[in-house]
Amino acid sequence: MAGVELCHAFVEFPIFDAKSRSLKKRVLTSAGGTIRTGAKVPIVTALRDITVSLAEGDRVGLVGHNGAGKSTLLRLVAGIYEPTRGSARRTGRVAPVFDLGLGMDPEISGLENIVVRGMFLGMTRRRMRARIDEIADFTELGDYLRMPLRTYSTGMRVRLALGVVTSIDPEILLLDEGISAVDADFLERARARLHDLVARCGLLVFASHTEEFLLDLCDSALWLDSGRIVRAGPATDVVRAYTGSSGRADAEPQQRRAADDPIAADRVLQLVHPRVVAPDRETPGEVLHEDL
Numbered sequence: 629m630a631g632v633e634l635c636h637a638f639v640e641f642p643i644f645d646a647k648s649r650s651l652k653k654r655v656l657t658s659a660g661g662t663i664r665t666g667a668k669v670p671i672v673t674a675l676r677d678i679t680v681s682l683a684e685g686d687r688v689g690l691v692g693h694n695g696a697g698k699s700t701l702l703r704l705v706a707g708i709y710e711p712t713r714g715s716a717r718r719t720g721r722v723a724p725v726f727d728l729g730l731g732m733d734p735e736i737s738g739l740e741n742i743v744v745r746g747m748f749l750g751m752t753r754r755r756m757r758a759r760i761d762e763i764a765d766f767t768e769l770g771d772y773l774r775m776p777l778r779t780y781s782t783g784m785r786v787r788l789a790l791g792v793v794t795s796i797d798p799e800i801l802l803l804d805e806g807i808s809a810v811d812a813d814f815l816e817r818a819r820a821r822l823h824d825l826v827a828r829c830g831l832l833v834f835a836s837h838t839e840e841f842l843l844d845l846c847d848s849a850l851w852l853d854s855g856r857i858v859r860a861g862p863a864t865d866v867v868r869a870y871t872g873s874s875g876r877a878d879a880e881p882q883q884r885r886a887a888d889d890p891i892a893a894d895r896v897l898q899l900v901h902p903r904v905v906a907p908d909r910e911t912p913g914e915v916l917h918e919d920l
């Protein structure tokens with residue numbers, strides 16, 4: 629059974645080569661995490677006090693402005709980052725699909741890349757070999773599949789990458805928005821495969837700026853702001869609240885207040901996502917919600 633438990637997790641990046649003297653004491657910009665300069669080196673806090681419990685069957689979208697912490701949260705769930713404070717536990721085989729082209733070798737053929745990329749995403753060589761024909765059909769690349777990848781156009785590479793990525797069997801599927809940043813026509817063809825992929829994965833976490841995609845693939849969502857969860861709940865509520873408010877000129881101060889004030893964020897959490905555990909400074913780790 630796939631599962632993810634994040635308990636009061638922080639991800640902080642010390643920046644050893646920053647021009648610390650030119651930074652303000654504590655900077656909270658409209659985009660990005662908090663930069664702290666109290667220590668010897670400036671520290672960017674990309675995620676702060678994240679407590680989330682995800683279980684088999686969850687399809688969770690991540691929304692937030694640039695630098696809010698979505699990619700960092702995906703990397704934390706993937707185990708690429710370990711929390712600098714707090715804890716992160718995951719059960720199940722993770723397939724991080726952050727960059728469609730990642731793991732592709734330009735010097736080997738499309739067919740060989742299918743196997744290599746699939747293994748990169750946790751599949752065995754034998755399972756990928758068994759899927760080559762159906763992936764080849766989907767890509768419609770024909771004899772090009774025997775040519776080195778470096779001879780492909782960008783669109784041809786995307787076809788190949790999408791064919792592979794949508795053929796895997798992940799327990800925990802982590803999708804970054806790159807997957808939606810492909811040619812619209814081809815994506816329409818890939819949509820059915822994407823749905824099948826999401827349907828057979830145990831647990832999905834999907835970071836995107838595209839409302840349509842989020843609502844299509846996710847049933848719940850987390851809104852991140854300055855590294856904190858400021859709202860969680862049904863995808864339609866959270867995504868629409870986020871896109872609605874971020875489109876308004878007066879929205880930013882409201883979002884900022886929620887992110888600045890963990891109590892306000894906790895209250896929001898209490899209203900919505902059944903399995904999100906709100907941070908509680910008196911009783912760390914206390915679960916405020918039972919599974920509903």
Ligand SMILES: Nc1ncnc2c1ncn2[C@@H]1O[C@H](COP(=O)(O)OP(=O)(O)OP(=O)(O)O)[C@@H](O)[C@H]1O
Pocket residue numbers: 641659660661662672673674692693694695696697698699700701
């Ligand atoms: N390797 C790193 N070193 C230092 N700071 C980092 C690193 N990775 C991310 N950050 C910082 O952490 C914060 C969160 O970044 P992250 O990439 O998670 O945001 P995001 O929500 O995915 O943004 P976007 O929508 O623009 O992709 C930002 O302030 C970013 O500058």
